[in-house]
Amino acid sequence: MPVLNLLQAVNDALRTEMRRDDRVVVLGEDVGKFGGVFRATAGLYEEFGENRVIDTPLAEGGIVGAAIGMSLYGMRPVPEVQFADFIYPAYDQIVSELAKFRYRSGGQYPCSMVIRTPYGGGIKGGLYHSQSPESVFIHHAGLKVVVPSNPYDAKGLLLSAMRQEDPVLFMEPKRIYRAAKGEVPEEDYTVPLEKAALLREGDDVTVIAWGAMLHEAVAAVDEAEKKSGIRCDLLDLRTLWPLDIDAVVASAKKTGRVVVVHEAARTCGLGAEISALIQERAFVHLEAPVKRVTGWDTPFPYTLDDAYLPRAPRILQGIHDVVEFVA
Amino acid sequence: MAKFEFRLPDIGEGVVEGEIVKWLVSVGDTIAEDQALVEVMTDKATVTIPSPKAGKVVERHGNEGEIAKVHGTLVVLETEGGAAEAPAPAAAHAAAPAPAAAAAPKAAPAAEEGRRVLATPVTRRMAREHGVNLAAVVGTGPQGRVTKEDLLGFVSGGAANQAVPAAQPGMQLPPAPAVVATAADQRIPIRGLRRKIAENLVRSKQSAPHYHFVEEVDATDLVALRDRLNAKLAKSGEKLSFLPFIVKAVIGALKKNPRCNAVMDEAAQELVIRGEYNIGIAVATDDGLVVPVIHHADKLSMREIAKEIVRLSDAARNRKLSQADIGGGTFTITSLGQTGGLFATPILNHPEVAIMGVHRMRKRPVVNDAGEIVVRDIMNLSWAFDHRNVDGAEGAKFAYDVIDLVTDPDKLMLEMA
Numbered sequence: 001m002p003v004l005n006l007l008q009a010v011n012d013a014l015r016t017e018m019r020r021d022d023r024v025v026v027l028g029e030d031v032g033k034f035g036g037v038f039r040a041t042a043g044l045y046e047e048f049g050e051n052r053v054i055d056t057p058l059a060e061g062g063i064v065g066a067a068i069g070m071s072l073y074g075m076r077p078v079p080e081v082q083f084a085d086f087i088y089p090a091y092d093q094i095v096s097e098l099a100k101f102r103y104r105s106g107g108q109y110p111c112s113m114v115i116r117t118p119y120g121g122g123i124k125g126g127l128y129h130s131q132s133p134e135s136v137f138i139h140h141a142g143l144k145v146v147v148p149s150n151p152y153d154a155k156g157l158l159l160s161a162m163r164q165e166d167p168v169l170f171m172e173p174k175r176i177y178r179a180a181k182g183e184v185p186e187e188d189y190t191v192p193l194e195k196a197a198l199l200r201e202g203d204d205v206t207v208i209a210w211g212a213m214l215h216e217a218v219a220a221v222d223e224a225e226k227k228s229g230i231r232c233d234l235l236d237l238r239t240l241w242p243l244d245i246d247a248v249v250a251s252a253k254k255t256g257r258v259v260v261v262h263e264a265a266r267t268c269g270l271g272a273e274i275s276a277l278i279q280e281r282a283f284v285h286l287e288a289p290v291k292r293v294t295g296w297d298t299p300f301p302y303t304l305d306d307a308y309l310p311r312a313p314r315i316l317q318g319i320h321d322v323v324e325f326v327a
Numbered sequence: 328m329a330k331f332e333f334r335l336p337d338i339g340e341g342v343v344e345g346e347i348v349k350w351l352v353s354v355g356d357t358i359a360e361d362q363a364l365v366e367v368m369t370d371k372a373t374v375t376i377p378s379p380k381a382g383k384v385v386e387r388h389g390n391e392g393e394i395a396k397v398h399g400t401l402v403v404l405e406t407e408g409g410a411a412e413a414p415a416p417a418a419a420h421a422a423a424p425a426p427a428a429a430a431a432p433k434a435a436p437a438a439e440e441g442r443r444v445l446a447t448p449v450t451r452r453m454a455r456e457h458g459v460n461l462a463a464v465v466g467t468g469p470q471g472r473v474t475k476e477d478l479l480g481f482v483s484g485g486a487a488n489q490a491v492p493a494a495q496p497g498m499q500l501p502p503a504p505a506v507v508a509t510a511a512d513q514r515i516p517i518r519g520l521r522r523k524i525a526e527n528l529v530r531s532k533q534s535a536p537h538y539h540f541v542e543e544v545d546a547t548d549l550v551a552l553r554d555r556l557n558a559k560l561a562k563s564g565e566k567l568s569f570l571p572f573i574v575k576a577v578i579g580a581l582k583k584n585p586r587c588n589a590v591m592d593e594a595a596q597e598l599v600i601r602g603e604y605n606i607g608i609a610v611a612t613d614d615g616l617v618v619p620v621i622h623h624a625d626k627l628s629m630r631e632i633a634k635e636i637v638r639l640s641d642a643a644r645n646r647k648l649s650q651a652d653i654g655g656g657t658f659t660i661t662s663l664g665q666t667g668g669l670f671a672t673p674i675l676n677h678p679e680v681a682i683m684g685v686h687r688m689r690k691r692p693v694v695n696d697a698g699e700i701v702v703r704d705i706m707n708l709s710w711a712f713d714h715r716n717v718d719g720a721e722g723a724k725f726a727y728d729v730i731d732l733v734t735d736p737d738k739l740m741l742e743m744a
Binding site for chain 2: 256284285286288325326327
């Protein structure tokens with residue numbers, strides 16, 4: 001089985017689906033001849049030509065709006081927004097049109113498409129190339145939001161996303177585009193949406209993370225077990241919305257202690273929602289308040305991105321905080 | 328003219344209320360800045376509150392014997408000067424919380440009874456499953472939180488729970504029987520110092536398993552030594568009681584048995600062995616028992632200790648003890664002098680782990696080493712120890728180290744620092 005990085009896995013998924021289904025088209029700034037700013041669409045233009053791999057002007061509203069139109073006429077577009085930080089020009093198209101078409105048409109126009117967008121910090125990208133806007137889109141009903149944390153999931157989740165009827169925002173953690181490597185089957189396979197992955201099992205604490213932060217969480221969880229004998233359930237959410245609430249609640253009930261990790265700012269981040277859900281559904285099992293280890297409520301800093309992101313030591317402290325809380 | 332509303336300031340860490348002992352001003356009085364307004368007795372000390380401003384007293388809130396809440400209005404002054412002097416217009420007084428003194432006598436006990444039990448959700452669920460009322464469980468967690476371990480200890484019958492060695496055994500407070508009133512009754516509210524004494528003693532008895540140790544002491548030589556020293560001091564007007572000698576003997580014994588000069592950190596489940604020798608002296612006052620502390624008693628001479636005891640006892644009886652006089656004790660001596668009885672069973676001054684009682688001295692017939700009956704000055708000393716930290720043999724050794732120095736004051740002089 002070939003070892004791919006996360007970018008190559010995305011590329012593999014796009015190629016696989018474009019070969020399988022000729023309704024699939026890719027569009028966005030530089031996705032064609034150049035192969036994408038991160039090379040996620042490399043080679044697709046050569047294989048599928050300019051009618052299925054479309055270079056567009058730098059106009060996110062136009063890219064997403066055009067894709068919505070294609071979708072309504074039966075195509076399966078996969079627009080790329082080159083950085084999630086610049087998704088806001090397309091915000092109205094996404095939340096007012098894309099997220100609502102299926103609902104307002106009573107299911108007649110599914111508006112099936114996947115917006116791919118690299119997101120997240122840790123690449124010294126500064127305040128306009130580091131943000132994590134997932135909760136903004138989760139708040140608008142009608143969209144699925146998916147974040148892979150490894151190459152295997154990236155291919156399997158992207159193939160699932162492209163094959164279902166709801167619109168999907170597929171957010172790619174760019175910090176681990178090349179850092180996350182793993183075996184990825186050459187053949188066609190899917191990873192189900194809406195299912196979290198349980199990567200470690202333990203009775204003491206539940207740690208919930210996704211994307212690039214999953215790797216920090218793994219380091220913290222392993223350290224907690226090695227140094228202090230604290231055993232954690234580690235959940236990779238994979239699909240942020242609809243959330244795998246059953247997995248979250250089951251684990252919270254088992255351990256009674258939860259740490260949610262995300263690099264988006266704390267206030268109204270997805271961690272707040274997860275914390276509230278646990279409080280509603282597992283209250284009597286809680287041994288400690290749900291702990292959030294997150295980015296800060298500031299613009300993403302230009303020079304201090306290590307301090308902004310929840311790195312492993314901060315997550316480890318969070319684990320100790322909930323363990324040492326007196327129940 | 329402007330009005331100035333003076334509220335009871337936060338007069339000590341953690342103090343939320345105080346009893347108005349004595350008003351020193353009346354409505355209509357014109358007072359100077361810093362003039363004493365009122366004496367307030369908190370659970371820690373009685374303090375005199377001075378006025379921050381000069382002016383005429385136009386309102387006085389609360390009668391003597393009533394409770395004043397911290398941040399509740401004490402007096403309203405009419406002051407010279409502009410409107411800036413008035414922090415709130417007169418109308419705002421009505422909108423503010425009800426005058427503290429009027430509402431407090433009822434509100435305080437009610438608030439105490441209705442206090443929410445602190446516990447996490449998981450502990451509450453377990454309490455429900457076991458059919459336990461959490462209010463009946465003594466909490467040992469942060470801010471008195473009832474922990475899972477407290478609950479488990481309670482459920483397992485309050486015995487030390489082997490499965491959770493760090494836990495404090497929970498204890499059930501039986502429901503208080505109703506008191507039926509009769510015409511001849513006099514009801515005295517348990518407040519201020521009295522309430523604090525009650526709380527501390529209950530806490531001590533509930534948390535620390537006490538054991539007591541009593542022994543008879545031949546103080547004949549000490550009596551002789553004291554007589555000689557007092558004869559020397561007669562001209563200066565000074566006089567030594569037995570207490571300074573006993574304090575020094577205790578310090579000598581504490582140095583040999585440091586685990587008795589310690590406090591129990593319940594939250595951390597750690598014994599904290601103190602490096603200082605701050606000896607608390609229990610003093611009976613009209614208000615109740617207080618325990619002022621002779622700080623660094625190991626570094627004071629016998630005369631200095633005697634003076635300090637006089638100062639502290641007077642201050643205690645006149646309600647003039649400062650916060651500094653009360654805190655920081657490492658070991659307590661309770662001495663009832665000639666009302667001291669044969670022996671008693673002192674209760675630990677929580678969280679200290681040892682206390683010593685000094686009892687009445689009198690001439691008694693005793694059998695000496697030669698088998699003869701002789702008359703000696705005999706008194707009993709009693710001790711209580713926290714058995715979690717001080718075992719029987721250890722406590723007994725400490726007791727005999729004290730006795731050794733009391734019985735043989737020459738040795739005490741040789742060992743005294």
